[in-house]
Amino acid sequence: MARVQGASKPRGRINVMDDGLIAEVVAQVLKDFASGAGVPAACSTGAAPAAGEGIFDNMDDAVEAAVVAQRDYLLCTMADRRRFVEGIREVILQQDNLERISRLSVDETGMGFYEHKLIKNRLAAEKTPGTEDLVTEALSGDAGLTLVEFSPFGVIGAITPTTNPTETIICNSIGMLAAGNSVVFSPHPRATEVSLLTVRLINRKLACLGAPANLVVTVSKPSIDNTNVLMAHPKIRMLVATGGPAIVKAVMSTGKKAIGAGAGNPxxxxxxxxxxxxxxxxxxxxxxxxxxxxxxxxxxxxxxxxxxxxxxxxxxxxxxxxxxxxxxxxxxxxxxxxxxxxxxxxxxxxxxxxxxxxxxxxxxxxxxxxxxxxxxxxxxxxxxxxxxxxxxxxxxxxxxxxxxxxxxxxxxxxxxxxxxxxxxxxxxxxxxxxxxxxxxxxxxxxxxGAGGEGYATFTIAGPTGEGLTSARTFARRRKCVMVEALDVR
Ligand code: NAD
The missing domain is CATH 3.40.309.10 (Aldehyde Dehydrogenase; Chain A, domain 2)
Structure with a gap:
């Protein structure tokens, strides 16, 4: 925090500023916010969005774009994150979009039942936890105040299945963006069209809301080769695989932080x-x-x-x-x-x-x-x-x-x-x-969460132990320690 001139801070005492100085600082902060200064252009509501659809011809370009996006995203406010997550929910819940992705999912993969896809996509959009999942822990005492907070991992590589292609993209996008990450999807090749459509819908909505471009990206031709490039890319900090045993084993063998949501036989x-x-x-x-x-x-x-x-x-x-x-x-x-x-x-x-x-x-x-x-x-x-x-x-x-x-x-x-x-x-x-x-x-x-209490997730990580994934699963726990002050009990 910038030191306010003239306000010396005697050791062991709380620093008190005079009323005039406080009013001056508050006025300046409000002015900065109104003009958009201090936050990336894309996060200020008045800025023209960089309209990309998040779809790249090759995986390297997709990852590089997501790296830039995530850096800009770090400077957005929590209110921005909440707006973007709400935006994803809204665009998916728009009836024509919900029907389109559900219909295409069945038509393209040749699997599943349209009416139930509607329910699953709605569930993913409505009941996946957002930023409220990132609950800060506070520890205070004579030694000061320590906060333990959930911070982003960075750029996440998410590999998605053919069985829940759109539900997983919706659920992962909400949780990963809520936690401050950007995400590169590698969809199942047999669900290419519907996965690309879902990424496109999310990107258009995010662009309208002034989000940094390319927070959610993928490639135009998903393939096992592209998944391998994604897994090996040095700028991918975390891998999340939702699929069968082969892909879970593959992500766990990369040496990176990996979340494996694998097969069941309930x-x-x-x-x-x-x-x-x-x-x-x-x-x-x-x-x-x-x-x-x-x-x-x-x-x-x-x-x-x-x-x-x-x-x-x-x-x-x-x-x-x-x-x-x-x-x-x-x-x-x-x-x-x-x-x-x-x-x-x-x-x-x-x-x-x-x-x-x-x-x-x-x-x-x-x-x-x-x-x-x-x-x-x-x-x-x-x-x-x-x-x-x-x-x-x-x-x-x-x-x-x-x-x-x-x-x-x-x-x-x-x-x-x-x-x-x-x-x-x-x-x-x-x-x-x-x-x-x-x-x-x-x-x-x-x-x-369909007829039972609790939130929804379409990435259930048994093999790596995270279990029901949500925003906090895609975050790192970090400590911010203020020494000798701010315990007011
Ligand atoms: P799948 O394993 O065939 O494919 C999943 C993803 O992994 C796809 O994107 C595919 O292209 C990729 N992939 C698979 N093998 C790979 C390899 N060797 N190298 C690189 N990429 C590879 O699974 P699927 O048929 O799409 O989905 C069904 C399976 O996923 C079932 O076993 C189901 O139980 C499981 N699943 C688990 C969860 C969960 O949350 N635990 C959710 C949905 C599906």
Missing amino acids: PVVVDETADIGKAACDIVNGCSFDNNLPCIAEKEIVAVAGIADRLIAEMKKNGAYELTDQAVIRKLEKLVLTDKGGPQTSCVGKSAKWLLGQIGITAPDCAKVILMELPKEHPFVQEELMMPILPLVRVADVDEAIAVAIEVEHGNRHTAIMHSTNVCKLTKMAKLIQTTIFVKNGPSYAGI
Whole structure:
């Protein structure tokens, strides 16, 4: 802070300025703010925005532009940051934009369900935390006052998936910009158009609000090569990967600060104390949400024998199409599994009706999930299919159900669901499975704020331990220490 002339500061005493001097300083500061002096041109509301769309032909140029943007952004005020974050929410929530990105997401990737994309994009825009997430810690005492504050990392490289392409860009942009960073996105090549459109919409809005140009950038032709350039770039301070095991491992091997939001295989346990009708309805709704694309969606049921038949009957009333013929189940295996036993990309995110149609079954429109009873070793149980195929594993009791759920979750620490009214068993499962999200007596999507309390995130970092990411995850904790003063207790 500039020293005010004539105001000497005796040791051990609080410095007191006279009223006239205070008025003079305040008047000057207000004048500077009104004229825009002292802040970058782009942050003063009157300045003409540098209208870029944030899309570059090569990754190096994208990173360099984001570096300049972030330097300017450091000089913007917290009020500016709040305006920019609100701007991102507004532009996405504009009905025509919401519909456009949701429609294009389904059309381009060939995955998911339009009405549910609308819900997911709205959720990302409305419920991702902004600057309010950066709560300052204050420690005061005889030695003075210390503030611990969340400061930006710098330029973040964010790698985004094909399953939630726009939701991840919206959610990451809000959190990363709220924390004072700029971000370079490397989208999945199969979601190029919709990712570029989302980046473009965000940039146009930020430009109108007078933000530094290129706070959110990407490349015109996303590719694995471009992702590799991004990961190796010396000016990228932090990498955030939202995707499968390969990309999580890749970012963790770079030697940089890396956040890995990886695969899940969420089990849902149902015991004899559950409200079976509600559990059945919640499970069908959660599993069929966006055709099972969300990494948090129910992927397999582990049910105790005493209620398994009743649960199956109730699920059928709620849109489950049951397969009992082993030959038909084998046909489905051939359709949806690769030779290595993993999910066939062409079937990921397709509807139950479409999948059944491919094996010669004409299902009614109300068929939302394909249900069948299988042993726990079956690939439908073990693999993360991301299709509305729901195997049920029958077990003797709730303790066995919890053990099987832990086994098939594979230590991903991602998401698990349990329907039970036995608080001891709910507690046991939550403690032992250690997933980032644990939903009790609701559909999985309650865990990201849809019908459940709490904020939304589309980057759930199990492997690297940040868990539910938000603005503060993309920041560094820094200390500002004022010695011997400002403790006023
Ligand atoms: P994916 O791993 O195929 O792709 C994700 C991103 O990583 C894409 O941008 C892709 O181009 C890139 N990529 C993948 N392998 C790479 C490599 N070897 N080198 C460089 N770049 C690479 O995943 P996907 O099919 O797009 O998404 C589905 C997966 O993501 C599922 O496993 C799902 O559980 C997971 N996911 C996790 C979360 C979470 O928050 N934990 C959220 C969404 C999706």
